[in-house]
Amino acid sequence: MSFQVEKTDKYTVIKLQVEKLDSSVAPALKSELVVLNTDGIKGIIIDLTNTRYCDSSGLSAILVANRLCKNSSGLFVLTGLQEPVKKLISISQLDTILNITNTLEEASELFSVKA
Numbered sequence: 001m002s003f004q005v006e007k008t009d010k011y012t013v014i015k016l017q018v019e020k021l022d023s024s025v026a027p028a029l030k031s032e033l034v035v036l037n038t039d040g041i042k043g044i045i046i047d048l049t050n051t052r053y054c055d056s057s058g059l060s061a062i063l064v065a066n067r068l069c070k071n072s073s074g075l076f077v078l079t080g081l082q083e084p085v086k087k088l089i090s091i092s093q094l095d096t097i098l099n100i101t102n103t104l105e106e107a108s109e110l111f112s113v114k115a
Contacts, residue, residue, distance in 0.1 A: 001017065002016065002017055002018045002024075002025045002028065002029075003015060003016045003017055003018070003025070003028075003029060003032070004017060005032065005036075007041075008108075010043055010108075010111040010112075011041075011043030011044060011045055011075070011077075011108070011111050012036055012041050012043065012044050012045070013044075013045045013046075013047055013104065014029070014032065014033075014044065014045070014046045014047065014065075015047040015049070015050075016029075016046070016047065016048055016049075016050055016051045017050055018050065018051060019050065019051060019052045019053060020051065020052070020053040020054075020055075020058075021048065021051050021053065021054040021055070021058030021061070021062075021085075022053065022054070022055045022057055022058055023055065023057040025058070025061075026057035026058050026060060026061040027057075029061040030060070030061045030064050033061070033064055033065045033068055034064075034068070036068075037068040037069075037072060041074075042069060042072045042073065042074025042075070043069065043074050043075045043076075043111055044065050044068075044069055044074070044075075044076050044077075045076075045077045045078075045079055045104065045107045045108070046062065046065060046076075046077075046078050046079070047079050047080045047104055047107075048078065048079070048080045048081055048082065048085055049079075049080030049082075049104075050080075051080075051082065051085060052082045052084055052085070053084060053085070054084075054085045054088055054089075059088070059089075059092060059094065062078060062094070062098070063094070066097070066098055075099065075110060075111060076098070076099060077099040077100070077101055077107040077110055077111075078098050078099065078100045078101075079100070079101045079102065079103060079104055079106065079107040080102075080103070080104065081100065081102075
């Protein structure tokens with residue numbers, strides 16, 4: 001499995017277990033996001049601590065998560081960005097629309113504030 005899903009009361013963490021978030025992983029991730037959203041999950045954290053590379057299909061999956069959470073009045077947070085992924089998100093100007101934290105603890109604190 002290329003990612004782990006951990007559910008808590010306030011949010012669900014999707015922790016990627018791969019170095020590359022690309023077209024070999026993104027479709028499964030998007031499917032998981034849609035399933036979670038359909039199940040009523042409104043808060044999602046994607047943890048990219050283990051991920052050193054992201055391509056356009058990976059970005060697309062991240063944007064799907066953001067849109068699903070926004071449409072259900074929830075919160076989406078991206079955390080654990082490695083430098084190459086951080087650069088890509090910055091170049092794509094997604095850092096202006098996404099909630100990004102450095103650590104999972106910081107990400108979970110955002111849910112405490114929102115609650």
